[in-house]
Amino acid sequence: MSTLQLHDVSMAYLSKHEATLALESISLTVQDGEFLSILGPSGCGKTTLLSIIAGLLSPTSGHVTIGNQDLKQTKANIGYMLQQDYLFPWRTIQDNITLGQKIRGTYSQTAKNEALKWLDQLGLADKKNLYPNQLSGGMRQRVALVRMLATNPTLMLLDEPFSALDYQTKLKLEDLVFQTLKSEEKTAILVTHDIGEAIAMSDRVVLLSPRPGRIHRIFEIPTEIASTLPFEARQHMHYNDQFQIIWKEMESLATTS
Numbered sequence: 001m002s003t004l005q006l007h008d009v010s011m012a013y014l015s016k017h018e019a020t021l022a023l024e025s026i027s028l029t030v031q032d033g034e035f036l037s038i039l040g041p042s043g044c045g046k047t048t049l050l051s052i053i054a055g056l057l058s059p060t061s062g063h064v065t066i067g068n069q070d071l072k073q074t075k076a077n078i079g080y081m082l083q084q085d086y087l088f089p090w091r092t093i094q095d096n097i098t099l100g101q102k103i104r105g106t107y108s109q110t111a112k113n114e115a116l117k118w119l120d121q122l123g124l125a126d127k128k129n130l131y132p133n134q135l136s137g138g139m140r141q142r143v144a145l146v147r148m149l150a151t152n153p154t155l156m157l158l159d160e161p162f163s164a165l166d167y168q169t170k171l172k173l174e175d176l177v178f179q180t181l182k183s184e185e186k187t188a189i190l191v192t193h194d195i196g197e198a199i200a201m202s203d204r205v206v207l208l209s210p211r212p213g214r215i216h217r218i219f220e221i222p223t224e225i226a227s228t229l230p231f232e233a234r235q236h237m238h239y240n241d242q243f244q245i246i247w248k249e250m251e252s253l254a255t256t257s
């Protein structure tokens with residue numbers, strides 16, 4: 001993917017009686033292959049920001065470009081993964097993971113094999129003929145990940161995809177997503193409330209202020225953290241400087257909001 005840029009993006013939700021300013025003057029560049037996390041207090045506009053990048057919402061002012069082209073003009077394939085898996089209960093796992101390809105008109109025997117390869121790589125090959133209600137929550141999220149990967153997106157947007165999972169499943173899936181996206185050199189933006197998760201998975205963490213969300217600070221995560229520590233250890237760096245700094249900044253935001 002080419003570089004993603006947000007240029008002075010603001011977003012106000014307008015209703016008959018009031019306007020809610022959700023985001024204000026967000027300018028940000030996300031490099032090719034970068035994993036970026038967005039942290040911030042509840043209601044600061046994280047999901048709004050992701051929806052704007054996905055092209056589902058138009059900002060009130062400012063604009064988004066991918067490789068210097070306006071988002072609406074690009075043919076960038078953007079994948080979206082949410083807290084809920086939104087699998088279709090009446091379709092088998094195989095039919096669910098090829099659905100994105102069918103909607104995009106890219107379905108073929110080769111594309112189907114690609115989807116099945118991902119299913120295999122994520123340890124679910126033997127589940128392909130089952131239905132979503134026959135799988136655990138963690139398995140269903142893995143299927144949602146396969147469905148997204150099967151469309152070969154150049155940019156992946158992840159809106160708290162791990163938050164509904166039990167702790168052990170969450171750790172395993174975070175690690176799996178991290179390893180998969182890094183090895184595929186995918187560009188990804190993760191919205192999360194979890195500082196450990198953000199540090200463990202990201203190259204950079206963007207901390208937004210309370211609503212209206214503005215960029216409060218951007219933290220570079222030292223590469224030696226990602227390259228030397230096992231994933232679970234990276235999550236629990238309560239004594240790690242980076243964790244402490246981000247935690248303190250978040251606390252200070254909470255007390256000033």
Ligand SMILES: Nc1ncnc2c1ncn2[C@@H]1O[C@H](COP(=O)(O)OP(=O)(O)OP(=O)(O)O)[C@@H](O)[C@H]1O
Pocket residue numbers: 013014020021022040041042043044045046047048049211
């Ligand atoms: N469709 C809408 N109409 C009006 N206001 C909205 C709409 N969607 C979101 N908002 C408001 O915009 C602000 C930002 O919402 P958003 O969901 O983007 O925040 P968030 O940071 O993702 O929240 P959370 O962390 O709780 O999921 C909130 O005050 C919310 O109430």
